[in-house]
Each structure stands twice: as structure tokens, then as C-alpha cells.
Amino acid sequence: MRYAVIGTGAIGGYYGAKLAHSGHEVHFLLHSDYRHVLEHGLQVNSCDGSFHLDKPLVYANAADMPRCDVVLVGLKSVNNHLLPTLLPPLLKKDTLVVLIQNGLGLEEDLEQRMSMPDLRLAAGLAFICSAKTEPGIVNHQCYGYINIGNYSCPDLQLVEEVVSHFNAAGIDAHTVEYHEARWKKAVWNMPFNGMTVALNTQTDLLLAHPATKQLIYSQMLEVIHAAQACGVENIDETFADKMIYNTEHMTPYSPSMKLDYEHRRPMEIDYLYTRPLQMAREAGCPMPRLEMLEAELRFMQQLYLHP
Amino acid sequence: MRYAVIGTGAIGGYYGAKLAHSGHEVHFLLHSDYRHVLEHGLQVNSCDGSFHLDKPLVYANAADMPRCDVVLVGLKSVNNHLLPTLLPPLLKKDTLVVLIQNGLGLEEDLEQRMSMPDLRLAAGLAFICSAKTEPGIVNHQCYGYINIGNYSCPDLQLVEEVVSHFNAAGIDAHTVEYHEARWKKAVWNMPFNGMTVALNTQTDLLLAHPATKQLIYSQMLEVIHAAQACGVENIDETFADKMIYNTEHMTPYSPSMKLDYEHRRPMEIDYLYTRPLQMAREAGCPMPRLEMLEAELRFMQQLYLHP
Numbered sequence: 001m002r003y004a005v006i007g008t009g010a011i012g013g014y015y016g017a018k019l020a021h022s023g024h025e026v027h028f029l030l031h032s033d034y035r036h037v038l039e040h041g042l043q044v045n046s047c048d049g050s051f052h053l054d055k056p057l058v059y060a061n062a063a064d065m066p067r068c069d070v071v072l073v074g075l076k077s078v079n080n081h082l083l084p085t086l087l088p089p090l091l092k093k094d095t096l097v098v099l100i101q102n103g104l105g106l107e108e109d110l111e112q113r114m115s116m117p118d119l120r121l122a123a124g125l126a127f128i129c130s131a132k133t134e135p136g137i138v139n140h141q142c143y144g145y146i147n148i149g150n151y152s153c154p155d156l157q158l159v160e161e162v163v164s165h166f167n168a169a170g171i172d173a174h175t176v177e178y179h180e181a182r183w184k185k186a187v188w189n190m191p192f193n194g195m196t197v198a199l200n201t202q203t204d205l206l207l208a209h210p211a212t213k214q215l216i217y218s219q220m221l222e223v224i225h226a227a228q229a230c231g232v233e234n235i236d237e238t239f240a241d242k243m244i245y246n247t248e249h250m251t252p253y254s255p256s257m258k259l260d261y262e263h264r265r266p267m268e269i270d271y272l273y274t275r276p277l278q279m280a281r282e283a284g285c286p287m288p289r290l291e292m293l294e295a296e297l298r299f300m301q302q303l304y305l306h307p
Numbered sequence: 308m309r310y311a312v313i314g315t316g317a318i319g320g321y322y323g324a325k326l327a328h329s330g331h332e333v334h335f336l337l338h339s340d341y342r343h344v345l346e347h348g349l350q351v352n353s354c355d356g357s358f359h360l361d362k363p364l365v366y367a368n369a370a371d372m373p374r375c376d377v378v379l380v381g382l383k384s385v386n387n388h389l390l391p392t393l394l395p396p397l398l399k400k401d402t403l404v405v406l407i408q409n410g411l412g413l414e415e416d417l418e419q420r421m422s423m424p425d426l427r428l429a430a431g432l433a434f435i436c437s438a439k440t441e442p443g444i445v446n447h448q449c450y451g452y453i454n455i456g457n458y459s460c461p462d463l464q465l466v467e468e469v470v471s472h473f474n475a476a477g478i479d480a481h482t483v484e485y486h487e488a489r490w491k492k493a494v495w496n497m498p499f500n501g502m503t504v505a506l507n508t509q510t511d512l513l514l515a516h517p518a519t520k521q522l523i524y525s526q527m528l529e530v531i532h533a534a535q536a537c538g539v540e541n542i543d544e545t546f547a548d549k550m551i552y553n554t555e556h557m558t559p560y561s562p563s564m565k566l567d568y569e570h571r572r573p574m575e576i577d578y579l580y581t582r583p584l585q586m587a588r589e590a591g592c593p594m595p596r597l598e599m600l601e602a603e604l605r606f607m608q609q610l611y612l613h614p
Contacts, residue, residue: 298518
């Protein structure tokens with residue numbers, strides 16, 4: 001089975017390299033790092049064992065890539081407007097496209113943008129601390145498991161096969177129910193991504209201060225209630241307690257939006273906030289604290305992107 | 308009639324100096340500036356005409372001051388725990404104490420702290436841009452009017468008399484209904500004081516960006532709905548439009564909490580947020596966005612007061 005990776009960064013680079021390292025044919029699309037990786041290969045420094053791909057199959061243009069069975073999308077979602085150009089050269093009629101991205105509404109929007117009603121989409125929910133620190137180097141610090149939620153692939157065997165490839169490559173992977181998985185991830189992502197930016201801090205300090213711990217908890221309840229209003233049944237308020245507890249026992253962490261903010265890159269506000277907030281409002285269950293957080297993030301981003 | 312000023316800063320210093328300049332006997336309590344003002348007097352640089360008090364009646368200790376007919380309190384409300392010590396030496400049985408401070412619940416709390424059921428209290432709502440920039444110098448940039456809301460003074464003539472003294476001293480002053488006035492001021496204060504701190508900005512930029520303008524508007528509606536739930540009748544949603552319009556046509560402004568933040572002084576979170584939020588919850592009308600803002604401010608203040 002032939003894999004492609006669009007967006008060879010901290011996420012796409014890690015999972016693609018693991019699959020390639022375990023023997024799969026993986027075609028990597030690169031942008032700024034193309035020349036470097038072509039010459040020096042791809043290095044993965046990982047808590048699970050480091051390795052180097054000497055001659056990965058790398059491309060600077062999607063049009064030069066072969067058609068593949070599975071496309072892993074590791075782009076930041078702020079670049080999803082590029083997908084209708086990047087994806088078509090890679091697609092056969094039964095290619096599975098896995099969006100390993102944060103947020104809600106990603107698959108729905110892509111389906112509309114591509115105007116391909118038969119496009120086979122799945123969500124990849126990565127629980128991983130990794131970063132691309134220099135060209136061609138992925139640093140994987142901890143965690144690493146990935147859940148795959150099928151969105152529109154009628155061939156359930158194909159999804160299971162991808163999951164088994166991940167597992168064979170040393171990545172803990174499972175299939176999950178799409179809506180439940182995306183909303184559950186939002187329960188953690190929506191409070192912590194934005195609040196670490198708004199208060200220029202990390203997860204541990206937010207939970208160490210009673211006022212912000214209570215706020216994070218209230219924001220998690222907003223997401224849980226919105227998920228319930230949107231028809232996700234298998235979630236209740238105890239999930240917030242569990243997320244708080246897990247985060248308190250985690251290494252102090254800067255979520256991806258915090259890293260984007262620190263490097264003055266565009267933040268993934270649309271899919272982490274705007275779309276879920278819209279879904280919640282349409283379901284009659286607005287999330288006022290997270291609406292406020294979205295406004296704060298928009299204001300902050302405007303100041304550094306368009307000073 | 309004999310006046311005292313407790314807290315001779317940007318507010319107490321300005322109004323007290325105006326009354327003294329118009330011929331009233333005004334006794335000023337000072338803290339850090341005592342020695343300077345004793346030697347050099349008090350300078351008011353004002354858009355309405357600057358003047359200098361050569362020999363103001365100044366004191367370093369409240370115990371040395373005479374009993375007065377009216378006490379103007381210009382302290383920051385973070386210091387209100389000092390009032391049960393500072394006030395008694397100045398009080399006759401019918402002294403009127405005017406709290407020229409921002410927030411809600413100030414008079415109620417002081418009444419309880421002092422355990423003097425007959426204490427005559429009024430609120431002073433100052434609409435003024437002024438700052439104490441150096442020892443003994445008050446800079447009054449613009450506005451300056453003050454509304455007096457009677458809280459517990461049975462002698463309505465006395466309140467009217469104070470208002471007439473302010474007017475005679477060149478200060479536009481009026482009597483207003485206590486609860487309505489304090490809540491109406493909170494409609495402006497609660498959004499703008501905290502948001503200029505949380506986003507490290509000024510009033511004009513908050514209103515120039517559509518996301519934060521909408522947020523400020525939503526926060527104003529939270530205060531208006533809470534005021535209604537607390538029994539304030541003469542306020543509706545059009546008041547938010549009016550406040551937004553006025554602020555858009557005002558010089559870009561850093562509210563007092565922003566100045567406290569910039570100078571790493573304690574912020575007036577208790578009376579500007581905690582107490583009104585508590586009143587709103589008790590009236591069954593919580594203010595979630597302003598609860599979030601309170602948590603952000605507590606977090607920020609903790610970092611600089613107790614790093």
C-alpha cells in the first residue's frame with residue numbers, strides 16, 4: 001500500500017517516517033525543507049528510539065507525486081485552502097485521506113471545498129508531543145498514539161488496515177467513533193490551546209492557580225454540553241475531571257497554538273474555535289467563555305500578523 | 308463646613324484641591340507624599356485651569372486630623388481594610404463619608420466593617436481622566452464631573468449641600484440614584500478596565516477590532532442584565548450602544564486598572580469584579596464572560612505580585 005504525507009512537519013513527518021521506517025512506501029511532500037531533506041534525509045529523535053531515513057521519497061510539488069492509497073495530511077489547518085490544489089494529483093478513486101489536524105468541521109469543509117462527493121475522509125487524532133525544531137529534524141518527546149475516526153470511507157477494512165500498519169510501525173493506533181473523538185479532543189484543546197496563549201503560560205500554571213483552574217473546568221463543561229447538544233452521547237461532565245487530572249499529572253506543556261503564537265505564526269483559530277463555536281450556537285448551546293477566548297486570540301493575532 | 312480627604316491622589320487630590328481652592332477648609336491625609344506636599348504645596352495641572360495650593364492642611368496620620376462634616380475617600384479600594392482605622396478620628400455623629408471609588412458593594416462592606424449602623428455613606432462616581440504623576444502633582448487631562456449617590460444619609464439636604472459646594476468649586480456635580488449609578492458605571496468599568504489589562508491595550512484598539520468590539524458589547528449586556536436582575540429598572544440594552552458610541556468618540560484611554568497593572572500595583576479586582584459577579588450570581592443572572600475576565604486578572608496579578 002502506498003502512502004503520501006502532505007505537510008512533513010512535527011506530526012506528518014513523525015507518522016510518515018515511522019511508516020517508512022517499518023518498510024512502507026511513503027511519499028513526502030515538503031515545502032521549505034525540501035532541499036535539506038533531499039540531501040540529508042529525515043531524522044527522527046524519539047523517546048521511543050531515534051532513527052534516520054537516508055533516502056526518503058521527497059517532493060517539492062504535489063503534481064510530481066504518484067497516486068497513493070492513503071494520504072496523511074499533517075498541514076496546519078490554516079493552510080487547508082491549499083488542499084484542493086495539493087490533493088487531486090495524489091488521489092485514486094478509492095484513496096483514503098486522513099486529516100491529522102486539530103479542531104472540528106475539518107472534514108466537512110474539505111468535502112465541500114473539493115466538490116468530490118465520494119472523497120474518502122477520516123480524522124486522525126494524534127496524542128503526541130513532538131516538534132520540528134530544525135529543517136529535516138523531528139523531535140518526538142513523549143506520547144505518540146493516534147486514533148482514527150472514519151468520516152466518509154465506505155470501506156471499513158481500509159481504515160482498519162491503516163490502523164494495523166500504524167501499529168506494526170510501533171505506533172499505538174485505534175479506530176474510534178468520528179464525532180465523539182473530535183469533540184472529546186476539543187474538550188482539552190479548546191481551553192488549553194487558547195488559554196496558554198491568552199495568559200502567555202503553560203498547562204501546569206493554569207491548573208496551579210485556583211481561578212484559572214476553575215475557568216478551565218468551566219470551559220471544558222461548555223464543550224461537553226455543546227457536544228451533547230450536537231448529539232455526542234458518550235460524554236459527560238466526569239470527562240472534564242479526567243482531563244484536568246491527566247493534565248495535572250502531565251509534564252508542563254505548551255500546546256501547538258502556544259508554539260504558533262511564540263513564533264508569530266498564524267494560529268488555528270478557525271478550526272479550534274470559530275467552527276466549533278458556530279456548531280454549538282446552531283445546536284442551541286453557545287459557549288460564552290470560549291467565544292470570549294476566540295475574540296482575545298483574534299485580537300492578539302491581528303496585532304502581530306498585521307501590526 | 309469642614310472637609311477631609313483620605314487618599315490624596317489623582318481623584319481625592321483633585322476634588323479636595325478644587326474645594327480648598329474655592330475657599331473651603333479641607334484637611335488632606337497623605338501617605339508617601341506627606342513631606343513633599345508639606346514643604347511644596349499641592350499642584351493641580353488642569354485642562355480647566357491650573358492652580359497651586361501653597362499651604363494645604365496636610366497630615367501624615369488620621370489621628371492628628373480634626374473631626375469633619377464631610378470625608379471624601381479617594382483611596383484605591385484595595386486599601387479599604389484601612390478605613391476602620393483611618394475614619395473614626397474624623398467622624399462626628401452626622402459626618403457624611405463619600406466613597407469616590409469604582410465598583411459595587413463598597414458602601415455595604417464598609418458599613419459592615421465599621422459596625423456603625425448610623426454611618427452616613429454616599430457613593431461618588433467620578434468621570435474624570437486624571438493621574439498623580441509625581442509627588443504633590445495632580446494632572447487633570449479631561450472630563451471631571453462627579454455624581455453623588457446617597458446610600459445611607461437620612462439628611463438629604465447635606466448631600467445636596469455637598470453637591471452645591473462641588474458646583475461652586477467649578478466641578479459639574481449632580482445627585483443620582485445610588486444603585487442605578489453604581490451599576491451604570493459598572494457597565495463601562497467591567498469590560499474596559501479588565502480587557503485593557505488582559506490584552507495589554509487601550510479602549511480605541513478594543514473597539515477598532517470587530518471581535519473585541521463584539522466581546523465588549525456582550526460583556527456590557529451581561530452587566531445590564533445583572534443590573535436588571537438586581538432591581539435596577541432604569542437601564543436597558545440601548546445603554547450599551549451609548550457607552551460604545553461614547554467610547555469610540557473619546558480619546559484613546561487607559562483605565563485606572565490598566566495603570567495599576569502597568570505599575571505592578573494591586574488591581575481593584577475585588578470591587579470591580581468579584582463583588583458584582585457575586586451579586587449577579589445571587590440574583591440568578593451570572594456573567595460568564597466577566598467571570599472569565601476576573602480569573603484572567605487574578606492569574607496575571609498573582610504572577611507579578613507573587614512571582
